[in-house]
Each structure stands twice: as C-alpha cells, then as structure tokens.
Amino acid sequence: MLEISRRLLSPDERATIERQKVVEGGRFRDGLDAGLVLGLFLACLLAVWFIRESPLAGALTLAFMGLFLCLMLRNAYRRLRGNRERAAAKWDPILRGALVDEIDAEVVAARRMDDIGSETAWFLDVGDNRILVVWTWDEEPRSHIRVVQTVDAELALTVDWTGNGILPAAPRRMFESGEYRPRQSEVLTGTIHSLDDILRTMGRKSRPRVEAATPPRQSRRSVKSDKGRMALADAVEPAGFYKFTPTEEIAAVKAEITNGLEEWLRAAGRLFDADAERLAEGGVRDLLDYLRPLLDREGVRLASMEDRFDADEGYTIVINGREYTLWTKAEAKDSWLLTSKRVLDLVNGLLVASGSNERVYHLAGGGEDAQIVLLTPETRKEIFLSGVFPKQTPLPGTFNE
Secondary structure, eight states, rough: OOEEEEEEEEEHHHHHHHHHHHHHOGGGGGGGGHHHHHHHHHHHHHHHHHHHHHHHHHHHHHHHHHHHHHHHHHHHHHHHHHHHHHHHHHHHHHHHHHHEEEEEOOSSSSEEEEOSSSSSSEEESSSTTEEEEEEEOOOEEEEEEEEEEEETOEEEEEEEEEEEEEESSSOOOEETTOOOOOTTTEESOOOOOGGHHHHHHHHHHHHHOOOOOOOOOOOOHHHHHHHHHHHHHHHHHGGGTTTTTGGGHHHHHHGGGGOOHHHHHHHHTTEEEOOOHIIIIIHHHHHHHHHHHHHTTTTTTOOOEEEEETTEEEEEEEEEEEEEEEEGGGGGGGHHHHHHHHHHHHHHHHHHHHHHOOEEEEESSSSTTTEEEEHHHHHHHHHHHHHHTTTOOTTTTSOOO
C-alpha cells in the first residue's frame, strides 16, 4: 500500500525549513579564511616588534594590516551574501507555496544500499510491483513508514517508522559504478528481488549520449600520461583485475583510469571507504557488508556477524562464531590505528583460509579519508612498478606484506 498526498505546511515543518535555510546561508565567520586570520595574527606580532624597533616601519605595517583586514572582511561578506542568496532562492519558494508531500506506505520487504558519501538509501517493497526509495540514516526498517518532504523532494522533513521490525531481504552493500541512484521518495517499478537488475538497467538508460566531437588538444606530457595509464589498465586484465565487472562494462572501467587511480579502482568495484574513526566506533560490520559480494566470489562465507561495541570497554566482532578483537579498553587511545590495521588482518586471514589470492590494502595512510582496495599481490606490484601513480600506491610494509 502506497499513498501520496499534498497538504499545507505545519508550523513545525515550516520551522525545519527555516533552520535549513539558515544553515545553508551560513554565518559571517564561516566566510572567513582560517589561513588569513592566522596570517593577520602573525602580522600583528610583527607590527609590535617593528614599532619597538622603528616607528615608521611599524606605522607602514599597521597600514598594510588595515588594508588587508578590510579586503578580508569584504570577501567574507561577499561569500556570506552569495550563500544566503542561494539559500533564499532555494527555500523561499517552498515557504511561499506552503505545501508538502506526505507519503504513507506499508512495507513488505526492504534492502539497504549506501553511497560513497555515507548516505543510506532504503528500497522498500510497498506492493503492486512498486519500490519506494527513502534516503535516511535510520538503521532498522519497520512495516510502516511515513515521509513528509518538500514538494520538490529536496528535503525530507520527517521520516517515521512504525510497526514491526523487518529483516532486510539482502545484506547491505554499496552502490556500484554505473548503477542508477534514485531521488528521495522516487517510486521504481519492480520487486526487491530484481533490484540489482533494475538499477543497472536504469543506470545504462540514464547515461548521457556522447556525441562525436573534435577531441581537445593535449600537451605531449598529457598524452604520454594517458597512454601510460591505459597501458596499465590493459596490463592488469589477464590477471583477473576486471573479474568483478560485467563484460560489457570493462571498456568503460578501463577508461576511468585517465581520471585517476581512485576513480579507476572504484569503477572496477575494488575500492571501499574505510574511515578510521567510523570503523573504530562500530563500523567494521558495515565495511564487511560492503565487501561481502566480492568476498563471496572469493569463497569467503560470512554466515553470521555480530558487533560488540562499547565506547568505554572496547570493540570485538564475532564472525561465523569466532571472536576478533579490534581494540580493548587499554588500547582505547590507539583505537583508530589498531582497528584500521586489524580489520585488514581479519579480512586477509579470511581470504587466505578460503584459498583466494586476493588481499586488501590501504590506499592512503589512514584517518578520515582512508580507503582500502582489494588486489592480488601481483596486480598491486604491477601498479606500483608502472610508476603511473607513485604517490598513491601503498608501499610494502604499510599494513601488509
């Protein structure tokens, strides 16, 4: 059952939109550049020294500082005004229209998918061969959902779940390269069980057609770089680098290497976000769910998983009845680093036990932008020795080998 109706804004909903408008409009201090503020502070210290040593030099320094401060404040004001104008153009028509859409649905089945920005989409089977898509960070779907959103579906004002809990129809996973990403509250035709095919088909249909055109002129250095990258994309194919990519998509995935290493690895389905803080605070199961389709193809079966996270006592995860320690109470101050290292050791241990020659590595050194990549040691070596991405390829001894 799915019902969609339009009604007037309530006072609380109007207040929510007003708050969103203020947030997007920003504050004056948001327009100030931290580096410029620090520079002004250092200049003040320099001016004090000049005044003591030479009054004329001190006066000139203060004059330049005054000019610099005026320019900085003017630029900050311009940025603030621009942000507020954009926020007003976006939200004022909605406030004037004073209308919202209210969606009520009985949920039969549900699946969760996340994107690279850590946003979560729930695909809800609402019967009659329809799937309602709701973007929300809620972890547990229930049998009834109510969504109140702006008419343009730009902002969900309320997402309420009621009724009995629903066990997801499949493990959560990431959106794959080329899949369609629906809008908030978009209704797709089909069932949960055919969702993967639906997203792939809609993704192909939504891609813009590329008309023949005269290619832009490139420098010799740029042409040489692209040739080196394409040579690498071809060189790793015999080793099975594209085995997780549908055959018809391989050419497009190869072409992504000209945009950078991360884009290429992500398009091949081998790159995953591994934010150290998120992992250490109970996010390892999410990561393993994202890896599950690839691990399954490599013979790793995650029959059961249970997170045991306590912000004070530590973090363990139980996989197929075996407990793995990610950090203990005594190790709390190093929880980020230890979890980043131990989750790689955990996954690699599972891969070794299954007889796979694939391994996971850190692409970056860690922290909020950390990512892990699934590669065979031979492919990783091929990427490293090619010299195409010298600053991004993880070196031996980072966490592996």
